[in-house]
Amino acid sequence: MMEKIFARGERPVTAPAPDGGHRHRADNGSHGDADGHSMQVRNLHKAFGDSAVMKGLSLDFVDEAITTILGPSGTGKSVLIKHLVGLLEPDQGEVLVFGRNIWGISENERYEIRKKFGVLFQDGALFGSMNIYDNVAFPLRKHTDRAEDEIEHTVMSHIKEVGLEEAIDKYPGELSGGMRKRAGFARALVMKPQIVLFDEPDSGLDPVRTSLLCDLILDIHREHGGTYLVVTHDIESAKKVSDYIGVLWKGNVVHYGDASSAFGSDDPFVRQFLSGASAGPLGMD
Ligand SMILES: Nc1ncnc2c1ncn2[C@@H]1O[C@H](COP(=O)(O)OP(=O)(O)OP(=O)(O)O)[C@@H](O)[C@H]1O
Structure with missing residues (x-):
């Protein structure tokens, strides 16, 4: 250590x-x-x-x-x-x-x-009504005027980075605590925070x-x-x-x-x- x-x-x-x-x-x-x-x-x-x-x-x-x-x-x-x-x-x-x-x-x-800022809150703070892809895409859709194909590229690169590509269609309630945190991490990164x-x-x-x-x-x-x-x-x-x-x-x-x-x-x-x-x-x- x-x-x-x-x-x-x-x-x-x-x-x-x-x-x-x-x-x-x-x-x-x-x-x-x-x-x-x-x-x-x-x-x-x-x-x-x-x-x-x-x-x-x-x-x-x-x-x-x-x-x-x-x-x-x-x-x-x-x-x-x-x-x-x-x-x-x-x-x-x-x-x-x-x-x-x-x-x-x-x-x-x-x-x-x-x-x-990107913030990862304790429980991932994901929206329960959105699947993982939409949760991660949310900040880009809300704060930028990027086209969907551009958003998809960024979202998928961060989802892959945290190892959740198999879970993009799942809802937060269907994931383990660790997976929710990883999804929250991906979402915290999409705006390229300093x-x-x-x-x-x-x-x-x-x-x-x-x-x-x-x-x-x-x-x-x-x-x-x-x-x-x-x-x-x-x-x-x-x-x-x-x-x-x-x-x-x-x-x-x-x-x-x-x-x-x-x-x-x-x-x-x-x-x-x-x-x-x-x-x-x-x-x-
Ligand atoms: N909005 C609030 N209204 C009243 N008291 C609050 C509020 N937010 C925090 N506190 C109090 O401030 C103190 C510090 O809380 P805080 O959540 O920052 O502790 P922490 O160090 O993060 O603890 P933990 O490790 O248990 O999460 C606690 O006594 C808490 O009850």
Whole structure:
């Protein structure tokens, strides 16, 4: 497993690597400057009622790399993803995508930026009334004026890539969880997104299917490139796919660095969480 991490670390990245735990504390006030990063979060605060979920989180994601965000249940991983795609508005702080504060621009501009994202939600988020082909074709039909034969070419190339060519006429309800995720992945790719977000791609999958899905993520990233963010609490998946790892706890980043630095961290919480130990700062609450 560890060899894989180091092998991935050899791939070129277009932005400087995080410095093992300090870079996430981004404190320069230069707004609107991508600074080589397509996704940045600055001092993000978010509360639901009395419950503060994000408490000043800052993070610069490394372009063209796979970053995994790990953290215990309820720590705000999905809330972070929703902020990145503009589904939640921060109470305070900024989400910068390609250097633009997505809440400092018009709804139309935000909509245009969203098209640069591919998102794989936990259950694939497929339309139950459409077959797999139509589900994957949906973004192209909705957001482009491409002719059907052109759409077919793109759709079939991504369906083949995820190994679902035998299932194009099937409906989501007829597929296994793993197949639904692969269909969701194909759909996330058809608009050629520069950023792909995965919300717990391993949820509900057995270890073998999880490992195969991780292989697929790696293969497709190698083929198409892009900035990938994977949110999970599955340590094995993180070991397998990550170039960089961010660990969240209690609304903040407690570690951010390349994958080997996370697994070598001295921080008691990071050590406990990544080893799955019951003794340590993380309890049942
Ligand atoms: N729309 C909302 N309204 C109220 N509370 C919310 C809302 N969305 C999230 N929360 C709360 O925010 C906290 C963080 O939730 P989130 O789903 O981001 O956790 P997570 O780290 O993704 O957890 P898991 O690993 O279990 O999926 C939880 O306490 C959750 O109940």
